[in-house]
Amino acid sequence: MGDQYQQIGEAFVKHYYSTFDTNRAGLVSLYQGNSMLSFEGETFMGAEAIVQKLANLSFQRVQHQVTTFDVQPVVAAQPNSILVFVSGQLLVDDSTNPIKFSQTFHLMPKEGGYWVHNDMFRLNYG
Amino acid sequence: MGDQYQQIGEAFVKHYYSTFDTNRAGLVSLYQGNSMLSFEGETFMGAEAIVQKLANLSFQRVQHQVTTFDVQPVVAAQPNSILVFVSGQLLVDDSTNPIKFSQTFHLMPKEGGYWVHNDMFRLNYG
DSSP, X not given: OOHHHHHHHHHHHHHHHHHHHHOGGGGGGGEEEEEEEEETTEEEESHHHHHHHHHTOSOSOEEEEEEEEXXXXXXXXXXXXXXXXXXXXXXXXXXXXXXXXXEEEEEEEETTEEEEEEEEEEEEOO | OOHHHHHHHHHHHHHHHHHHHHOGGGGGGGEEEEEEXXXXXXXXXXXXXXXXXXXXXXXXXXXXXXXXXXEEEETTSSSOEEEEEEXXXXXXXXXXXXXXXXXXXXXXXXXXXXXXXXEEEEEEOX
């Protein structure tokens, strides 16, 4: 599979969730105009609509704890795009009950990095 | 998003899990030589290796119950490929305790259908 993809995926996961947990509006730079988000079955298109949704989620504080992440290159695409599949737990506000989630990102190469083309998020109540 | 993708994703999900639950070896026709499977952190490449892994899982009977599935086209790819993100429950053998799972498929178009380029599977113990 190549360690390079694993490293890119790991760096992305760290960057994404640390940005989410500290500055949700800052996620806008990761998306582009034809990015898509499926969030608990609702669909949003484009960086602005996606980040508006994420920024307006009804908690004040959130902490993502990543349990597993898997990374695969899309070798049939040139240059390769990358899939990142995450499972983890969320802690919101003062709750001490973590909520399980899983999330898939499809990262497309751009000059000097990657952008999020597809983002699919689901809660898995334990 | 287009209902066509939703319909393709739904048909795929039904076909995939009904084949898995009745004739695991029959899944081989869904994969190709550069398909990849991440199964609980282990990676397998190519249709034969993938289906050998799936066919040798250590249960006799399995039943997948799909709870949610989300479908997104990859519009930056021409023709569009499709992402399908599933959450559900597994029942194996005589167990009455379902095990939660989540799974992501990346479907690539081919003549008359789609093949599974990327397949990422994780159990989420409840």
